[in-house]
Each structure stands twice: as C-alpha cells, then as structure tokens.
Amino acid sequence: MVRAGSMGSHLPASCLDIFGDLRKMNKRQLYYQVLNFAMIVSSALMIWKGLIVLTGSESPIVVVLSGSMEPAFHRGDLLFLTNFREDPIRAGEIVVFKVEGRDIPIVHRVIKVHEKDNGDIKFLTKGDNNEVDDRGLYKEGQNWLEKKDVVGRARGFLPYVGMVTIIMNDYPKFKYALLAIMGAYVLLKRES
Structure with a gap:
C-alpha cells in the first residue's frame, strides 16, 4: 500500500x-x-x-567469508577469537590474520612453525580447502607470518549465524x- x-x-x-x-x-x-x-x-x-x-583480540568476533576452511568452518560461521600474546602459536591451530595491503582478515590453519632460540616465531598458513599454502596471499616478498600479523585464534564458533552480515554486504x-x-x-x- x-x-x-x-x-x-x-x-x-x-x-x-x-x-x-x-x-x-x-x-x-x-x-x-x-x-x-x-x-x-x-x-x-x-x-x-x-x-x-x-x-586480547582487536576483533573478538569475525564471520567466515569464504569456503577456504571447509569442512572445519563454512561461509557464514561466526568465530569467537582470543589473542593472548603469551600463548605460543602451534601447527594445526586456526588463526585469523591480516596481511598488509588487504582490508579483510583471513581465517586459515597454521601448517608450519619456525621458532628461533630468542623466541621469535614465524609460521605458514593454508586454508583446509585450498590446494596450496598462503604465500600467494601474503604481501610481496613475504614468505612467513609473524605474531604481529595475528588478529586472533579461533576458540569457538556458531554455524551460519554470520550469514546476515554476508547478505547485508x-x-x-x-x-x-x-x-x-x-x-x-x-x-x-x-x-x-
């Protein structure tokens, strides 16, 4: 009417x-x-x-925007993050990270960790549903991520709750x- x-x-x-x-x-x-x-x-x-x-995370809640982490997480899943600096990053852990030059954080699994004697850690990530590691997503010349790149680590999720956000975008x-x-x-x- x-x-x-x-x-x-x-x-x-x-x-x-x-x-x-x-x-x-x-x-x-x-x-x-x-x-x-x-x-x-x-x-x-x-x-x-x-x-x-x-x-301890700059973004304690994020929405999975792609299918790169299937079957662990699907598009639209709402993730709850923590990012306590004293917790070591380990292979197999799911992290959310930002790459210089990209606005949107990426949710992927840590597949390799290099830890130096002085405590510095560098690590490599990959989406569970992707064929190759994430080096192609990092900024040019960057082969590893560091702790400063991490926004948070996945600690829990609600399936498909974030679809409202995706639809609105x-x-x-x-x-x-x-x-x-x-x-x-x-x-x-x-x-x-």
Whole structure:
C-alpha cells in the first residue's frame, strides 16, 4: 500500500506514519528518543571494547567469508577469537590474520612453525580447502607470518549465524531495508 502525497509518494504508508509520528512529538519526547538511541549505541560500544580487553583480540568476533576452511568452518560461521600474546602459536591451530595491503582478515590453519632460540616465531598458513599454502596471499616478498600479523585464534564458533552480515554486504539495499524496519519497530514499540 502506498500513500499519495507530495513528498515521498514512493514510500510505504508505515514509513510516512513514522515521519508523521516524529513530527507530532514534542521536543522533550524527541530528546528522550535521541538519548535512548545514544545509550543503546554507547552500550554496544562498551560491550565491544570490553570483549576486546577480555579476549586480547582487536576483533573478538569475525564471520567466515569464504569456503577456504571447509569442512572445519563454512561461509557464514561466526568465530569467537582470543589473542593472548603469551600463548605460543602451534601447527594445526586456526588463526585469523591480516596481511598488509588487504582490508579483510583471513581465517586459515597454521601448517608450519619456525621458532628461533630468542623466541621469535614465524609460521605458514593454508586454508583446509585450498590446494596450496598462503604465500600467494601474503604481501610481496613475504614468505612467513609473524605474531604481529595475528588478529586472533579461533576458540569457538556458531554455524551460519554470520550469514546476515554476508547478505547485508552482498545486497546493500537489504541492509537499508532491515535498518528501516528495525527503526520503525523501535518507534512503534515505544508508542504502544
């Protein structure tokens, strides 16, 4: 159903109702809604920062974006990471690492570790579902990863929970529609 009007005749009636509801609010009610929204956002940020401190990882939760780790992890699995510096990296461990020049971290298994007497560690990774190691993914001239490249180590996962993130990245219109629906729900819920 589409409501006719001079502005936004292409918007569904529920969206126009929301804008009308916003116009009907007095300044105090609008201020209250803005404050509630700010509290929700700041609470989420505090929880995220708390997870960073607890896990030692700059990104304590990541989504598997490809099938390179199948059958261990599938596209859309949500991984929980830790990254305590004192824990040694061992062959067989699944790590999430960043490579210079790439924006997105990679989730792969450590296949070889070289440990020097002074404690320096270099290691090589490979996706379980890939034919060759990851040297082709590293920056030019880099043959090994170091501890500084590690974002975290997989400690647990929830299967396919991250598919929502993948769908929102693959289909941006879906993301905006979902945000609009969530916003409308919050506004309508507050009024009832």
